Amino acid sequence: MKMKKYTADTMVQAMQQVRKDFGDEAVILSSTIVQPKGLLGMFRKKRVEVVAGFDEPAVLKESGLPSADEMVQSATSGPDPSLEELKQDMREVKLLLKAAKKSSSFDQYPxxxxxxxxxxxxxxxxxxxxxxxxxxxxxxxxxxxxxxxxxxxxxxxxxxxxxxxADLPFGGVNLKKKYVNVLGPTGVGKTTTIAKIAARSLIENKRKVGFITTDTYRIAAIEQLRTYANLLQAPVEVAYTADDFRQALEKLADKDIVFIDTAGRNYKELKFVDDLKQLIDFNLEMETYLVLAATTKESDMRAIAEQFGEFPIGQFIFTKLDETESIGPVYNMVTDFQKGIAYMTDGQEVPEDLEEATVGNLLTLLLEEGADA
Structure with a gap:
């Protein structure tokens, strides 16, 4: 067997060199990652070192070594330690190759x-x-x-x-605008989030608050909002139609902030998006937020955000951060859609489990280290 050692930046490059010399019949005998030596070795990229071999009949004849057929015959007449050793090496090489495929793509760094x-x-x-x-x-x-x-x-x-x-808005509701509209799919915790924000506005900012719910598909949702509103001694209006919505605005005209709780529906269906457009007047002095659960797959979050893309969404609100170990998708959504975060929630307690978002607390979650913005 003819053997040769190759050193390259990546396994792909090493394999290209092997194929160039020996063709597709070459056998990889070993594969390792090597760190350049020397004082400054840690600043140089790690490299791949591969040892490949190939049985060339002409070379075998000239060298006097036994042919592959002779090796097989020898193996049938009795165990050949060298052949068994080669088989074991090949098994190990296969494991090495599998490991190499799964290895980090950052091997070139210290x-x-x-x-x-x-x-x-x-x-x-x-x-x-x-x-x-x-x-x-x-x-x-x-x-x-x-x-x-x-x-x-x-x-x-x-x-x-x-x-x-740097250029994205972070932080809670703008108290200068009267209407706070919260959109989002079912199950992300919109109603609880609205109650938390309203409680903060009432207790900390001394604002008179009221609620409008357009979630008329679920009786439980209306009752949940009524329960929170009763605790805050705030009125709730239910809007089934656009006329109901206009009347609700008139009834709550004396309130400083009116929170609008929309229906949680499957917004992959365009009909529900169209219904929302017909029901709510987005031309009002209004802030609109899109609520997403941090536990949702990033691909699904993207699909939801794109479906709501025609609405004037100013910021995201992310819920259920206490239920996930992966904060990266939250950061990815913010930068890709160029929308900041108003709030992040990490529990069901009202109003305790609500945090006004800052760049600093987002990066703290991502990097798991104490840092000020």
Whole structure:
């Protein structure tokens, strides 16, 4: 067997070199990731080292080594330790190749960077953003010719993420506008969220509040809102039609803020979106928020946001943050749709489990470290 060692930046490049020399019949005997040696080795990319082999009949004849057929015959007449050893090596190589496919795509960065990059990947932050963060850290490390602690790496990533969020609105309701309209699919906790925001407005900001519900599909939803409203000693109006909605506005004319609770429906169906347009007057002095559950798959959150795209949504509200380990999709939604966050909720208690969103507390959740905005 003719053997040759190859070193390349990636396994794909190494395999291309192997195929060029030996063709598709080549056998990979070993595959390892190697770190360049020397004082500055940690600042150089890790490389892939592959040992490949190929049985060439002409070479075997010239060398006097036994042919493949002779090896098989020898194996049938009795165990050949060298052949068994080769089979074991091949099994190990297959395992190595499988492991290589599953290995991190950040192997070219120093080991000191791996824990934080793994953290961001596990958080489901966009891969291209993780790569940008990794490149920025690595570039700074090379410039300063030193390794960085994890805290220093976090600070660099924090600076990058804050740059992306710099122009987006964060924070709660604008008390200068009278109507607060909350949209979202079923099951995300819109009614409870409205009650939390209303309670804060009443208790902390001394505003007179009222409620309108257009969720006439579920009796339980109306009763839930009535329960919260009774605790706050605030009136509730139910709007079945556009005329009902206009009358409700008139009845609540003396209130400082009116919270509008919309029906939780499957908004993949355009009919429900059209019904909402006909029912609510979006030309009012109104703030509109889209409520999404942090436990929802990112692809589904995107579909919901796109369906609501024709409404004047100013900010997101994210609920159920206490029920997920992945904050990355929340960050991805904010940057991709260029909408900030008004509130984040992490429980059912009214009004306690409601946090006015800031860039700082979002990044704290994402990076799991105490940091001020």
């Amino acid at each position: 080991d000191s960077m791996q824990p934080l990059l793994d953290r961001l990947t596990a958080q489901e932050l966009k891969p291209e953003l993780v790569r940008t963060a990794a490149d920025r850290i690595f570039s700074r490390m090379k410039e300063e010719k030193t390794d960085f602690t994890e805290a220093e790496q976090r600070q660099i990533i924090k600076e990058l993420l804050k740059e992306e969020l």
